[in-house]
Amino acid sequence: MAETAKRRLxxxxxxxHLGYEPHPGQRAIHDSKAPRRIxxxxxxxxxxxxxxxxxxxxxxxxxxxxxxxxxxxxxxLSERVFNQxxxxxxxxxxxxxxxxxxNDRRLVIRNMGGGTSEIRGKxxxxxxxxxxxxxxxxxxxxxxxxxxxxxxxHLSQRLIDKHGWALLISTPKGKGYFYDLxxxxxxxxxxxQSWNMPSWSSPLLDREMIEQERDRLPERVFRQEFGAEFxxxxxxxxxxxxxxxxxxxxxxxxxxxxVGGLDLAKxxxxxxxxxxxxxxxxxxxxxxxRLDWSIQVSRIRVATQQYxxxxxxxxxxxxxxxxxxxxxxxxxxxxxxxxSQASKAALINNLTLMLERKEIVLPKPDLxxxxxxxxxxxxxxxxxxxxxxxxxxxxxxDDCVIALALAAWDARNQVVGMQMARAPASSYxxxxxxxx
Numbered sequence: 001m002a003e004t005a006k007r008r009l010x011x012x013x014x015x016x017h018l019g020y021e022p023h024p025g026q027r028a029i030h031d032s033k034a035p036r037r038i039x040x041x042x043x044x045x046x047x048x049x050x051x052x053x054x055x056x057x058x059x060x061x062x063x064x065x066x067x068x069x070x071x072x073x074x075x076x077l078s079e080r081v082f083n084q085x086x087x088x089x090x091x092x093x094x095x096x097x098x099x100x101x102x103n104d105r106r107l108v109i110r111n112m113g114g115g116t117s118e119i120r121g122k123x124x125x126x127x128x129x130x131x132x133x134x135x136x137x138x139x140x141x142x143x144x145x146x147x148x149x150x151x152x153x154h155l156s157q158r159l160i161d162k163h164g165w166a167l168l169i170s171t172p173k174g175k176g177y178f179y180d181l182x183x184x185x186x187x188x189x190x191x192x193q194s195w196n197m198p199s200w201s202s203p204l205l206d207r208e209m210i211e212q213e214r215d216r217l218p219e220r221v222f223r224q225e226f227g228a229e230f231x232x233x234x235x236x237x238x239x240x241x242x243x244x245x246x247x248x249x250x251x252x253x254x255x256x257x258x259v260g261g262l263d264l265a266k267x268x269x270x271x272x273x274x275x276x277x278x279x280x281x282x283x284x285x286x287x288x289x290r291l292d293w294s295i296q297v298s299r300i301r302v303a304t305q306q307y308x309x310x311x312x313x314x315x316x317x318x319x320x321x322x323x324x325x326x327x328x329x330x331x332x333x334x335x336x337x338x339x340s341q342a343s344k345a346a347l348i349n350n351l352t353l354m355l356e357r358k359e360i361v362l363p364k365p366d367l368x369x370x371x372x373x374x375x376x377x378x379x380x381x382x383x384x385x386x387x388x389x390x391x392x393x394x395x396x397x398d399d400c401v402i403a404l405a406l407a408a409w410d411a412r413n414q415v416v417g418m419q420m421a422r423a424p425a426s427s428y429x430x431x432x433x434x435x436x
Contacts (some may be wrong), residue, residue: 009061009112013054018092023204025197026050029167031059034193035159038178038185039169040144042199042228047169051139052169053082054117059085060093067120068137070105071130071155073145073393075123079105081141082121125193130154130288131415135163143168145393148177156260172230173378175381179230199226237348237390238355241375247361250283257289258283258310261336261397261406262300262341264323265289272403274371275307276411280354281361283307287400293323301330311407337406347405348390371400375382 011030015022026046028119029039030053031083031177041047044267058068070085072078077195082105089097089109098108105121122130124146135158151168159166185194193395200207214222225228252258260275271291275284288296304310304369316336327334337343354360355375365372377393378401392398 010059014057014060018053018056018088020049020053020088022050022053023202025195025201028195030054032193034185034191035163035165036181036185036189036192037165037167038143038182038192039167039197040172040182040194040225040228040230041169041179041197042201043171044205045197045199045202045228046204048080048141049084051141051167051169052081052088055081055137055139056085056088057109058165059109059117059119061117062110062115063111063117063136064113064115065117066111066115066136067118067133068139069120069122069135069158070139071122071124071146072141072142073124075105075125075265076122077142078121081139082107082119085119096213101246124150124154126354127154127273128350133158133160135164136162137164138166140166140168140404141170143170144176144178144179145175151177151181163363172224172228175230182230193265196228197230218380225380227312232383236376237353237378238375240355240358241362241372242365243374244358244360245365247281247363249285249363249367250273250277250281252307253277254308256308258307259407259410260284260304260310260312261403261408261410262312262314262327263402263406264311264315265296270399271395272399273300273303273312274400274403274407275303275310276407276410278359279361280359280408280411282363282368282371282407284402285363285400287370293326297323297326297330297332298423300327301332304332309333311335311410313410315339315402315406335410337409345390347402347409350412351405351408354412360408360411368400371404374398374400375404 001243023046029037038254039047055068055070057064069082070078086100086102086107089107093109096110098110100107107119109117111117124130127150131154138155138159140155167179168181181192184192185192199205200210210226213226220231224231256277258275259279260273263272265271270287270289273286274282277283284303284307286299304312311333314324314327314334314336317339324334324336362371374392374397377396378390378398379393380390
């Protein structure tokens with residue numbers, strides 16, 4: 001094995017054998033010898049295949065034994081790169097596969113020196129699983145979505161004893177730790193090298209089609225997702241969250257009317273009930289999961305009755321439909337709001353407008369941290385297929401956001417109904433509703 005350790009793999013020859021022809025941006029990353037490579041790239045640039053091929057090349061290096069990880073915020077995301085490694089290996093290097101366990105995201109191959117190389121797919125949502133092993137190499141996909149503590153406390157140390165290398169590759173998301181690492185690669189630290197690769201730098205993409213996306217997205221989102229720019233708060237859907245989070249919870253007042261939103265749990269999610277008064281102040285939040293439906297229904301009924309039989313808007317889609325009927329039969333003043341792409345967009349747009357105008361009062365962050373965290377994390381993103389979506393980042397919940405959006409939708413309608421007779425001159429009409 002001592003002789004084989006001195007041999008070096010030719011990446012270019014391997015890539016040619018695998019039928020992979022990297023474009024110039026990808027080639028620069030493959031050619032770099034920096035121990036820490038940081039790549040900020042736009043969507044559809046080709047980061048997943050670039051990372052997969054770099055990992056496979058590392059595994060093919062002559063060695064008695066080597067181990068490398070592919071890490072992402074969730075298993076679904078880590079599978080994007082790991083599965084590409086597995087598919088290429090099965091197609092072109094089948095004779096070198098020692099074992100492939102897709103459920104465990106574990107591939108062992110016979111490398112060019114006759115030793116064994118192990119590739120593992122890992123998720124950062126379970127930090128305990130990231131402890132223990134020393135690594136020869138590490139790939140972090142969607143690195144900007146990782147919590148800083150994951151890189152600092154769980155991953156970087158894995159590379160020390162074996163002098164391993166790391167490739168962190170991601171679309172930017174604000175200016176967090178990933179931005180700090182990127183800056184170190186701009187001539188500050190010789191161990192780091194970084195690249196900024198907007199989507200249009202890939203010769204495989206049509207620049208004209210990319211420009212068409214500019215009209216569909218907020219400018220700051222386009223600059224982040226396609227331009228690969230580091231822009232603070234660029235992907236955030238909601239603004240003024242902290243400015244609106246100045247309220248407190250309050251007991252029921254018999255003189256007031258209340259409206260609410262209810263998002264029902266789906267598998268691992270939470271059920272969340274949020275109540276607002278007519279002044280659009282959040283007065284009550286209840287968040288729970290893993291309770292029998294009968295207990296949940298009773299809990300919802302008691303809360304809404306305490307707040308003067310508050311009317312509640314409920315997501316009745318899918319599994320929520322029979323529960324919605326149970327809630328109504330229990331005496332809750334509930335109304336259905338079936339979700340579709342268009343109806344959900346209307347909810348989110350309404351809540352966005354209320355927060356933008358500071359027309360809603362949220363509880364202080366220490367009273368309901370989950371609500372504030374979910375609102376601040378809710379983001380615009382562009383899928384691998386190029387579609388624009390809003391939602392929580394991978395690994396996070398959005399139950400509080402949806403419950404608040406449902407309550408805000410009902411609160412808007414209630415306030416509008418009250419103001420019909422005395423709408424100010426500055427109001428204007430959209431459809432059958434009055435906006436101020």
